[in-house]
Amino acid sequence: MPSWSLADLAYWDAKIREQIDALGLDCYPQEFELCNHNDMLAYMAYSGIPAHYPHWSYGKAFEKLKTLYDHGLSGLPYEMVINSNPSLAYLMRDNSLCLQILTIAHVYGHNDFFKNNFTFKSTRAEFTISTFKAHAERVRAYMEDPSIGADNVENILDAAHALSLQRRRNLAVKKLSPDDERRELLRNAQAAHDPFRNIHRRPDYVEPDLQKVPLSPEPDILLFIREHNPYLANWERDLLTIVDEEARYFIPQIETKIMNEGWASWVHREILNAIELPQELHLEFLVRHNQVVRPTPGGINPYHLGLKLWTDLKRRCDEPTPEEIHEHGKPEKAGMLKLLEVRETDRDQSFLRRFLTEELMREMDLFEYEPKGDDLIISKVADEQGWRSVKEQLIRSVGMGGVPVIRIEDADFGHKRTLYLMHDHDGRDLQLENGEKTLAYVHRLWGREVVLETVLAGKRTLLTYNDRGFSAKTVK
Amino acid sequence: MVDTIFRPFRSSEAERSDRSAGDRLRHRQKIRESIRENIADIIAEESIIGKSRDRVIKVPIRGIREYRFVYGDNTPGVGQGDGDSQPGQVVGKHGQEQQGQGGERAGDRPGVDYYETDVTLEELIDIMFEDLDLPDLERKALRQLEAPRSSKRRGYRQVGIRIRLDKHRTARSRIKRQFAAERRRRLATASNPVETTDDAARDAAAAPSAHRFPFHVDDLVYRHVTTQMRPESNAVVICIMDTSGSMDTMKKYLARSFFFLLYQFICTKYRSVEIVFISHHTEAHEVSEEEFFHKGESGGTFISSGYQKALDIIAERYHPSLWNVYAFHCSDGDNFDSDNTAALRAAHELAEICNLFGYGEIKPLGSRYYESSMLNIFRRLDVGNFQTVLIERKEDIWPSFKAFLAKDKHQD
Numbered sequence: 027m028p029s030w031s032l033a034d035l036a037y038w039d040a041k042i043r044e045q046i047d048a049l050g051l052d053c054y055p056q057e058f059e060l061c062n063h064n065d066m067l068a069y070m071a072y073s074g075i076p077a078h079y080p081h082w083s084y085g086k087a088f089e090k091l092k093t094l095y096d097h098g099l100s101g102l103p104y105e106m107v108i109n110s111n112p113s114l115a116y117l118m119r120d121n122s123l124c125l126q127i128l129t130i131a132h133v134y135g136h137n138d139f140f141k142n143n144f145t146f147k148s149t150r151a152e153f154t155i156s157t158f159k160a161h162a163e164r165v166r167a168y169m170e171d172p173s174i175g176a177d178n179v180e181n182i183l184d185a186a187h188a189l190s191l192q193r194r195r196n197l198a199v200k201k202l203s204p205d206d207e208r209r210e211l212l213r214n215a216q217a218a219h220d221p222f223r224n225i226h227r228r229p230d231y232v233e234p235d236l237q238k239v240p241l242s243p244e245p246d247i248l249l250f251i252r253e254h255n256p257y258l259a260n261w262e263r264d265l266l267t268i269v270d271e272e273a274r275y276f277i278p279q280i281e282t283k284i285m286n287e288g289w290a291s292w293v294h295r296e297i298l299n300a301i302e303l304p305q306e307l308h309l310e311f312l313v314r315h316n317q318v319v320r321p322t323p324g325g326i327n328p329y330h331l332g333l334k335l336w337t338d339l340k341r342r343c344d345e346p347t348p349e350e351i352h353e354h355g356k357p358e359k360a361g362m363l364k365l366l367e368v369r370e371t372d373r374d375q376s377f378l379r380r381f382l383t384e385e386l387m388r389e390m391d392l393f394e395y396e397p398k399g400d401d402l403i404i405s406k407v408a409d410e411q412g413w414r415s416v417k418e419q420l421i422r423s424v425g426m427g428g429v430p431v432i433r434i435e436d437a438d439f440g441h442k443r444t445l446y447l448m449h450d451h452d453g454r455d456l457q458l459e460n461g462e463k464t465l466a467y468v469h470r471l472w473g474r475e476v477v478l479e480t481v482l483a484g485k486r487t488l489l490t491y492n493d494r495g496f497s498a499k500t501v502k
Numbered sequence: 503m504v505d506t507i508f509r510p511f512r513s514s515e516a517e518r519s520d521r522s523a524g525d526r527l528r529h530r531q532k533i534r535e536s537i538r539e540n541i542a543d544i545i546a547e548e549s550i551i552g553k554s555r556d557r558v559i560k561v562p563i564r565g566i567r568e569y570r571f572v573y574g575d576n577t578p579g580v581g582q583g584d585g586d587s588q589p590g591q592v593v594g595k596h597g598q599e600q601q602g603q604g605g606e607r608a609g610d611r612p613g614v615d616y617y618e619t620d621v622t623l624e625e626l627i628d629i630m631f632e633d634l635d636l637p638d639l640e641r642k643a644l645r646q647l648e649a650p651r652s653s654k655r656r657g658y659r660q661v662g663i664r665i666r667l668d669k670h671r672t673a674r675s676r677i678k679r680q681f682a683a684e685r686r687r688r689l690a691t692a693s694n695p696v697e698t699t700d701d702a703a704r705d706a707a708a709a710p711s712a713h714r715f716p717f718h719v720d721d722l723v724y725r726h727v728t729t730q731m732r733p734e735s736n737a738v739v740i741c742i743m744d745t746s747g748s749m750d751t752m753k754k755y756l757a758r759s760f761f762f763l764l765y766q767f768i769c770t771k772y773r774s775v776e777i778v779f780i781s782h783h784t785e786a787h788e789v790s791e792e793e794f795f796h797k798g799e800s801g802g803t804f805i806s807s808g809y810q811k812a813l814d815i816i817a818e819r820y821h822p823s824l825w826n827v828y829a830f831h832c833s834d835g836d837n838f839d840s841d842n843t844a845a846l847r848a849a850h851e852l853a854e855i856c857n858l859f860g861y862g863e864i865k866p867l868g869s870r871y872y873e874s875s876m877l878n879i880f881r882r883l884d885v886g887n888f889q890t891v892l893i894e895r896k897e898d899i900w901p902s903f904k905a906f907l908a909k910d911k912h913q914d
Contacts, residue, residue, distance in 0.1 A: 036506075068522050081525060112507075323582065323583065391585050392581070394578055401595060403592055430573060454573040456572070
């Protein structure tokens with residue numbers, strides 16, 4: 027039996043909520059569910075969603091988590107919270123009282139972040155649970171339908187999962203309707219206003235191709251295939267929709283990992299320092315807190331990095347050093363107000379770009395590494411010459427920056443209904459084996475030849491997948 | 503803000519809702535498929551060889567990968583040091599997962615998605631040998647080996663174990679009894695109305711509802727099952743291994759792996775096949791399974807000694823007119839020149855009395871060109887049921903093993 031009761035939790039919860047209000051946080055109603063470690067593993071495997079459609083990859087995730095847990099290689103997270111309204115969080119019943127208090131405070135941090143950060147605005151938190159449940163029911167119905175069957179559903183889901191993150195990332199930017207897009211194309215084709223047109227030769231007017239599909243490069247691969255492959259059955263289209271909707275739900279969490287974890291860690295630290303824990307609980311809290319937010323040598327711990335940034339941001343507003351005042355002027359806002367504003371308006375990339383300072387980077391000893399032969403070698407450290415590059419590199423790799431940008435250029439390439447994809451190469455090559463297998467999935471969904479243009483080792487390369495299989499050739 | 507809700511833990515719910523069970527099962531099936539496809543690589547792993555059958559082994563298999571477009575090898579990254587990082591320091595190995603890279607990152611570097619899975623050796627062997635058979639198994643006279651074969655159903659009984667309960671017949675006998683009971687009651691009503699009221703009262707007391715007519719012990723019918731003994735073809739497999747000094751650890755390991763497969767295969771498929779182990783250097787000895795797989799020896803090589811021993815044993819115990827004989831020999835082919843003629847003659851003799859005689863030459867890569875080879879000598883042996891293979895790497899073991907056993911199947 028645990029050494030605490032639900033009444034204890036409610037008591038501390040009330041204290042925590044006083045502090046939440048004092049900090050000015052704004053949360054969804056909160057629900058906690060107590061569970062054992064097996065449930066927790068299952069929730070982790072399904073990203074916390076209570077009713078999720080079945081797919082073997084979640085079984086794999088469960089086995090992997092369980093193996094790691096059973097061998098003591100990784101502990102369980104103290105908490106798991108999902109972006110929904112009311113917010114739903116799971117607490118492990120075997121945890122100590124101190125951990126529960128810490129977890130509860132941490133959960134309110136996430137809760138506040140989910141409710142207020144702009145990236146989550148489009149996730150429609152009040153429908154989260156029911157949406158996933160409806161997805162699960164639809165997928166199950168297709169699996170049980172004798173004319174479809176579990177194997178066919180799995181085939182489509184395998185392919186769709188591989189491509190789920192190949193979609194537009196910034197959900198706050200509205201997708202243009204075809205009409206608007208056409209208008210935009212025509213407008214862009216007009217020559218830009220040139221104040222010196224009398225002395226410049228007039229540029230030739232190039233008529234935009236309004237027959238082209240897609241009109242402009244299209245990042246939403248699944249949705250595009252759903253709309254433009256006439257041979258897909260309705261259930262297949264629906265599966266693509268389901269997978270895409272799920273990706274849309276999770277992308278904000280990928281995009282704000284550092285901010286979100288840092289924010290929740292900052293909130294739980296503030297609260298637990300304020301609610302006057304008894305001494306033994308407080309000591310345990312310090313230990314646990316440090317376990318969570320300590321840096322991982324050689325890597326990046328988002329809890330650590332995020333907490334550092336939030337802490338530093340508040341300090342710079344509340345007690346700026348004379349040099350900082352000299353450089354940036356007096357802070358225009360009180361620290362807490364600034365934090366609340368930033369937690370609303372930023373995502374990891376902008377957050378790091380705006381608030382990761384040279385001093386912080388030096389303090390954390392961030393470095394950039396490059397593969398060289400078999401080793402990963404430090405190429406730049408956060409010194410006078412290197413820090414900008416290290417920062418840029420970090421910004422490029424966080425959030426959805428780790429996912430290559432691939433857009434559909436043409437759906438009727440060579441008038442053969444070949445799907446022509448273009449990888450937006452930024453110096454990082456695609457991993458070829460993954461590229462081949464994923465391209466096979468695109469082919470499975472598109473039903474015709476697919477071509478991906480990318481750059482491998484400095485050479486423009488066309489990866490092709492058609493009925494004869496995979497081939498790669500370099501072109502000039 | 504609305505009050506926070508705490509939902510207590512309910513153990514019954516937790517036990518009932520093993521939600522990932524279905525997905526785990528499907529994942530496991532996929533692993534099994536993948537094991538089947540990559541069996542050669544798994545066999546090549548040393549961890550399997552020489553283990554007992556019922557042990558759970560960990561098979562490092564390539565996980566069922568989930569592919570995505572991800573960045574490849576030339577991707578730089580950012581890490582955090584302990585305070586004195588300098589350009590040029592090595593922070594990790596290429597291709598290996600970055601240590602402790604916090605949390606799930608979408609589009610993480612691919613890494614190597616190996617993980618271990620628990621499989622019993624039995625299960626693994628089942629998968630491997632699904633479509634292999636001993637070639638040319640003949641039905642010889644005097645089949646004295648009896649094997650317990652499939653259980654056969656023999657009638658029905660009133661007693662038995664639960665799993666053999668025949669529900670259909672049980673239900674039928676209850677209905678019969680019901681009809682009989684009704685009939686009896688009707689007859690009784692007709693002949694003696696007074697007694698009936700008593701009867702009815704008793705029935706009402708016995709059964710809470712008039713419609714209820716529960717099963718009785720007498721209704722239960724069980725299927726009766728007997729095991730049948732069936733004579734099987736007599737077969738003996740003779741494993742001959744060169745344990746001379748020139749067989750270094752690697753070669754011995756390859757040979758043993760091969761025989762281990764053979765042994766497991768036979769145990770799986772043929773319950774009553776006899777196996778003889780012979781190890782030889784300049785002299786040959788019949789040894790136990792344990793010695794065969796685990797003991798090292800040294801000395802020169804007379805291949806003929808091993809064959810002679812096999813011939814002796816066959817003559818003594820397994821007369822070819824009664825037995826299907828299979829002989830397999832593994833050696834590095836480094837025989838004393840003076841023995842070659844004798845070896846060839848003995849091999850010829852063996853091939854004549856065996857259903858199949860296989861010779862595997864173990865030549866780890868690199869050693870092939872400056873050592874003598876028996877393959878050249880055995881080429882002169884022109885007998886249909888003699889086969890040779892060359893094993894150069896551990897990856898060759900499975901293909902050559904299959905070559906031995908599958909080749910003759912084509913001729914059927």
